[in-house]
Amino acid sequence: METQLSNGPTCNNTANGPTTINNNCSSPVDSGNTEDSKTNLIVNYLPQNMTQEELKSLFGSIGEIESCKLVRDKITGQSLGYGFVNYIDPKDAEKAINTLNGLRLQTKTIKVSYARPSSASIRDANLYVSGLPKTMTQKELEQLFSQYGRIITSRILVDQVTGISRGVGFIRFDKRIEAEEAIKGLNGQ
Numbered sequence: 001m002e003t004q005l006s007n008g009p010t011c012n013n014t015a016n017g018p019t020t021i022n023n024n025c026s027s028p029v030d031s032g033n034t035e036d037s038k039t040n041l042i043v044n045y046l047p048q049n050m051t052q053e054e055l056k057s058l059f060g061s062i063g064e065i066e067s068c069k070l071v072r073d074k075i076t077g078q079s080l081g082y083g084f085v086n087y088i089d090p091k092d093a094e095k096a097i098n099t100l101n102g103l104r105l106q107t108k109t110i111k112v113s114y115a116r117p118s119s120a121s122i123r124d125a126n127l128y129v130s131g132l133p134k135t136m137t138q139k140e141l142e143q144l145f146s147q148y149g150r151i152i153t154s155r156i157l158v159d160q161v162t163g164i165s166r167g168v169g170f171i172r173f174d175k176r177i178e179a180e181e182a183i184k185g186l187n188g189q
Contacts, residue, residue, distance in 0.1 A: 038090040039066070041097065042115040044082045044153055046070070047106040049160070052083070059085040062099060063092025073128060073170070080126075080170055081108075081155050084115055125152075125173040127182065132156065134165040145171045148185055149178025 046055065052070035059065060070083040087093040093114070101112040132141070142154050156169040173179045 038114065039088065039093045040084060040086045040115040041093055041112055042082060042084055043100075044111040044113075045108045046079065046081050046083060046110060047108050048079050048081060048157070050079065050105065055083050055085070058100070059087075059096055062087075062096040064088045075128070076168075078157065082153060124176045125179045127171040127173070127179050129169045129171060130167060132165065132167045132169055134167055136165065136169075138169075141169050141171065144186075145173075145182050148173070148182035150174040 041059075043055065043059075050070070052068060055070050056065060056068040059068065064087065065085060066088050067086045068083070071080045072078060073080055085093075085096065087096065097112050097114070100110065103110050103112075127145075129141070136156065138154055138156050141156055142151055145151060145154070150173065152172045152174055154169065154171050157166045158164060159166055171179075171182070173182070
């Protein structure tokens with residue numbers, strides 16, 4: 001397989017063609033809070049078919065929400081499996097972590113934690129990878145990319161009916177520089 005990586009706005013979605021990586025995927029919402037915000041949460045490992053309204057309803061049962069965002073790929077509109085919930089009261093955010101972290105939703109166990117502030121060093125740390133072999137597992141995807149930095153989340157999209165990989169994945173690194181190194185390192189492989 002020839003690997004071709006880019007950070008441009010287009011993606012190659014053919015499962016048998018070259019692998020394309022794009023770091024123009026949706027990134028965390030900048031809530032305007034300070035760096036030490038104790039109201040803004042990130043929710044990882046959400047079921048792919050969960051809606052923003054369902055996310056808001058689930059977390060709204062804990063306390064009053066200022067904002068809620070289910071992160072979607074800018075190109076496909078597909079959920080990236082994570083979102084952000086910003087509470088008005090820091091006590092509600094803490095209660096949400098204590099209550100909902102580890103909750104089983106469908107086949108997923110969600111992870112709820114405080115969100116890191118949006119900054120230049122982490123912006124564009126999300127990579128969209130297409131053209132993956134349909135046999136590639138999430139673990140293999142992480143092994144391929146982990147040499148370039150700390151992976152926060154990863155996923156391979158699968159057809160909901162057949163359960164077979166769609167040849168598309170996402171990697172979110174800890175820092176933008178790690179995503180850039182992955183693009184440089186895997187280009188042309």
